[in-house]
Amino acid sequence: MTEFLRDTIANLNGIYYVLSLNPDLLRSPKLRLITDHLPPR
Secondary structure: OHHHHHHHHHHHHHHHHHHHHHHHHHHHHHHHHOOOOOOOO
8 A cells, every 4th residue: 555655646746747847738638637626836
């Protein structure tokens, strides 16, 4: 269970890192469904 949590956190950190480097990805319609559920930064 701890490995699952560690991997999940690592995946989220990786996604956040990529989005922070390339905010244009947020404008793609594919990720729009995901980002609509996230609180605004």
